Amino acid sequence: MMNKGHTKEEYLERLWEMKEKEQVSVRDLEEAMASDFDRKFIEELSMDGLVVFTDGESNIGLTVDGESQARQIIRAHRIGERLLFDVFGEEFEKGACEFEHTKTIELVDGICTLLGHPRNCPHGMPIPEGDCCLRLAKTTNNAVVSLVEMEIGQSTRVAYIESRDDHRMHKLNGLQIRPGVLIRLHQRYPCYVVECEGGNIALDDNIAASIRVWSNSPHDQPQQKHLKNNQKVRSRWQKLLRIGHRSG
Amino acid sequence: MMTNQETPVKKIMIIGVPNTGKSLIFSNLTGKFTEVANSPLTTIQIKTAPLVIGDQRYVVFDTPGLRSLYIHSEEEILVRRTIFAEKPDIIIQCVDANRLKQSLGLTSDLLTLGLPLLICLNAIDETARKGMWIDSAALSRLLGVPVIESIALQAKGTTELKTAILRARAGKCAIGYGDIIENGLIQLVSKLPADIVFRRTIAVLMLMNDSHIERDVAEILDDGEMAELHQKIISIKQHFRGNIHLTIENQMSRWINRIYDNVVKQQRLVPTQVAQKIAGLCRHPLWGLPILFCVVYILYFLVANVANVISEWMNNYLWKPVQDGINDILPSGFWHDLLIGDYGVLSLGIANALMTVLPILGVFFLLFNTLEEIGYIPNLSVLTKRMLAKFGLSGGAIMPLVLGFGCKTMATLTTKILRSDRERCIAIFLIAFAIPCAPQIGLSMSILGRMGVSAFAIAFSVRVFIGMTSGLMLNLILKQEEEKFVFIQELPEMKWPSLRLVLKKTYYRLYWFLRESLMVFIYAALALFFLQKLGILEAMKHVLRPVVEGFLGLPLTMVDVIILCFARSEAGAGLIINLVQKGQLDYIQCIVAVIITTTFAPCFANIVAMIKEVGGKRASAMLFTITLSAFSIAGALNWTIRKLM
Incomplete structure (x- = not known):
């Protein structure tokens, strides 16, 4: 048995979704709720002042409170x-x-x-x-940031793409820029260039901004560079020491 | 002949995402050479060629790039319509092995068509360098179609591909979209007439709101059926909570990842490669420009020093003896003039084309094709992005403009990818007016090289200035439209050029040049010859004297050059070189002559392309503006330089 409070919330949720689809009739609500539909609940919501009937009870909508x-x-x-x-x-x-x-x-x-x-x-x-x-609250460290906030050379995983444009999403998807993939920022100016799944892609600023990535990803490239540099320094020392041995 | 008619000709279509080597595979298979380059948008029209394997005859289609059956641009719609209309017997999907994931989406689309498919895993040699190992047998097993490894650049794998064509078969692709969508698809399919093919694909595309499929379907169905179909789609969408497009895409991505993880056995993170580094430098805001100038200078240096020497040598040792020989036999008179006079068929026609223009174009194309093979040119799109935004051009227009440096006609045709009418007009105008094409660049370098580096530097700066101002002015004049084309451009990987391909390409470009224009050179010379004999040329010169001598500061013989340019700009350039050799043009006149001949007349093919893209009325308005601007700019330049010096 469903929690009564929860069920009311399901109704409010459906009614919001109906508003997004510009639907207004009680029949649409009935269809959306399917087997869970119970006229009793909408009567209760109406009494609570959350929904209002119009057009002789055939249409239904949310009140300001609802x-x-x-x-x-x-x-x-x-x-x-x-x-x-x-x-x-x-x-x-x-x-x-x-x-x-x-x-x-x-x-x-x-x-x-x-x-x-x-x-x-x-x-x-x-x-x-x-x-x-x-x-636009910002904690000291948002876990997800826009690609444009990344440093050059840094690799990270894509969290999501902030876009409602299906066409654009499909294009990015085709180039494998999608949630979960590793993306690397190559350059910012004169235009964004990223590397993703072996391909280099140049992007408009607003598209780069719509790509949201995990900020503290374990694949931090600059750090690797550090390591490599350390190794270089170490091997140079080793070489020097060896040369020292030979000459001594 | 008649016996061959018994077996029907089968259709093979080569399909693949952009820049995966489709045209290379096409020419390897059929032996017919088509334009290839390490760049997207190289092929913009569908080409066909015959192929015979055993006693089966085939016709092979080479197509422009297609990312998926869901359409993003005009050249993609052309490919999809061709697939749907031709219903090929076999599809060869060309896949860049290094970017396997980017191709698998298209693979799943092609598999759902249910046509015999064959996958050509191209550039397989480069995967090894990247620490990637692709299990092509596993890929073949998972997809249920033959997979052939190949290195199209070296023509390896062609024999295997030919034998595999016989084994091509419909594969399997089990991507389910969940009950609601699947049931919806079944209902949609049942509403489509039973005799049309690819009904499931059409239904999926309609659910995804593909921009063109509706128009295509509306051609088959009547209004009532169409309305019913619409109603069905709306009800499926209402029934489905959430975004159908994204759901379909997510399912597909999951399928792609599963295949990929099963097939790519080992992949280690490879440190930044040299190629990657060089590409990065070429589009770097600080280093990119000096590199561009270096590249231009090297081109100039080699054209001015190598090509000019070859051309001079050919003139002295191949043409002079012929000229002298004819002079001995026919010292003067009509036939002398017709053959080797100032407007002779041999001198102005054939010698001009073969001895003067051809060697310069040969050297220049050799260098330019090398740049194309390396993949340098698309990187310019990154470098010029901000600047072009000021011209009112969004990122989409960059590639067509950059391609204009290769061939204006091709570039004009690629402006199809621009959605906004305004942008298309700006781009086409700039291509015709502000961007010199490869032969123009090569010949200008050769002319200016005879006057020294400073002449080249002045002309180069003027060209850059012309480009910038005309871009800015067009942007101000044309009304602003909304809806900008988004810029998402894949950049090809830089690679070591293949000498064999560069040579082959240069050969074909020269061959095409001769085939298309040798006759034009001869006709133009003939036309000038008769104009002169009839006294019309003199009359024209008399009328044009104030403009040519007064305003432009050029000798009157430049009228001949301008007339030749209308026929073919290379012919005009060839005559300029002759004038320089005869000492009839000085330093300033050379610069003015180059500016005017390279700005005012796009070649005939380009004019046809312009008419095709924007219509006759607009094209003639553009040409009028271009001619007027070219003359005013050249005149202003003449006066400015003379004032300054």
């Missing part, structure tokens, strides 16, 4: 999806469904900030903005 509640649920759900998708790669729907019921706005905002204020969920649906997005 909309603000739905907004939080949707935001938590989609941020949750983003988090799970970016961290684990798949199977994000289930976890996100649980996460959407969190009542702590700070928690959602915290994750949002950590992920660099993503604009879209992995399905490509828009994530409603939170206070943190408007303030």
Whole structure:
């Protein structure tokens, strides 16, 4: 048996999604909820002042209060999806469904900030903005940053692409710039050049900015360079010592 | 002949993502040479050639690059329509082994078509250097189609490819998109007429909102059926929570990764390669420009010092004896003039083409093709990006402009990839007016080289200045349209040029030059000859005297050059070289002559391409503006230099 509070939230969530698709009729809601549909719940939501019927009970919409509640649920759900998708790669729907019921706005905002204020969920649906997005809150270390904030020569994994343009996503995807792949920034000026899966790609600034990457990736190239330099120094010393031995 | 008619000719289509060596494979298979370069956008039209294996006759199609059946640009739509219309019997997918992942998406698309497929794993030799090992047997097993390793540059693997053509078969690609989408696809397929092919692919493309498939399907269905199909798509989308496009793509990526992980057995992180370093330097904001200037200077140096010497030698030892011989037999008169007079068929026609222009073009193409083979030229797109943005050109226009330095006609045709009409006009105008093509560069270098480096430096700076100002002005004049083309450009890897290919390419470019223009040279000489004999030339010169002598500060014989340029700019350049040799052009006149002949007249083929891309009205407006600007600029330049010196 479903938790009653949760079920109401499912209704609010569906109604938000209907708004995105510009659907208004109760029938659409019925279709979206499928077997979970129960007229009783919408009556209750109406009594709570969260939804309102129009057009003689055949159409339904969110009130201002209902909309603000739905907004939080949707935001938590989609941020949750983003988090799970970016961290684990798949199977994000289930976890996100649980996460959407969190009542702590700070928690959602915290994750949002950590992920660099993503604009879209992995399905490509828009994530409603939170206070943190408007303030563009930045912790000392966002886990996900834009590619443009990377250092030249640094390699990192792509977290997600911030774009709602399917066409552009498909093109980047074809060049293998997609979540999870290792990407390396070669140059910033006169235009961005990255290396990805063996190919070099030149990009517009705004496209480079839309590529979000993990900031503290273990594949930090400059560090490797350090190591190499150390080795070079060491081998030079060894050579010197050997020469010293011979001449001595 | 009749016996061969019994077995139908089978169609083989070579398909692959850009810059994977399709044209090389095509010419290796059929022996027919087509333009190849280490650069995307080299092939922009579909070419065919016959091939016979055993007693089966085939026709092989070479196609422009295609990233996936989901379309991104105009030249891709051409390829997809050709696949759908021709329904090839065999598809050879050309894959760059070093960028296997980038090709596998297209592989899955081709597999779903259900046509016999064959994969040609090209440039396999380079994978070893990169610490990559591809298990092609496993790849063949997983995809269910033959996989042939090849090194197209060295023509290795061609025999294997030919035998594998007989074994090509439809493979397997089990990518499922989940119940909702799959059921939706089944319903969509059932709504499509049973007699059209590739119904599943069409259905998938329609669900992905492909920009062109709707138009193509609408041609087959009537309005009612189309509306029904639309309704179905909308209801599937409503039923599916989330973005269908992304879901389909994610499933495909998962499939690609699974194949890749099974096939690429070992991959170690290779330290930055030398090629990578050099490519990086060539597009570096600080080092890129000096390198570009060095490259230009080396080109100039070799053309001025090597090509000019060869051309002089040929003139002295091959042409002079012929001229003297004819002089002995026919000291004067009509036939003397017709053959070796100032406008003689032999002197201005054949000797001009073969002794003056050909050696210069030969040396220049040898160098230019080497640059193309190395893969240097596409890197310029990075270097010039910011500057071109100021001309109102987004990144998409960069490659066509850069390709203009090779051949203006080809470059004009590649502007198809630009979506905005405004950008296309700017790009086409700049290609015609501001960018000198390879033969023009080579011949200008040769002319200016006779006057010394400073003449070349002045002309070079003026050209750069012309390019910049015309770009900026066009941007101001043409109205701003929204929707910019996004710039996502794959850069080819730099590699050591293959001498064999460079030589072959140079040979073909010279061969094409002679085939196309030797007759034009002769006709142009004949035309001038009769104009002169009829006194029309004198009349023209009289009319043009104030412009040519007064404004441009050039000798009146330059009228001949200008007329020749209308026929073929190389012919005009050849005559300029003759004038320089006779001492009829001085330092300043040389510079002015080069500027005017390289700016005002795009060749005939380019004009045809312009008309094709923007229509006759706009093309003539452009040509008028170009001619007017060319004369004003050359005149202004003449006066400025004379004032300064």
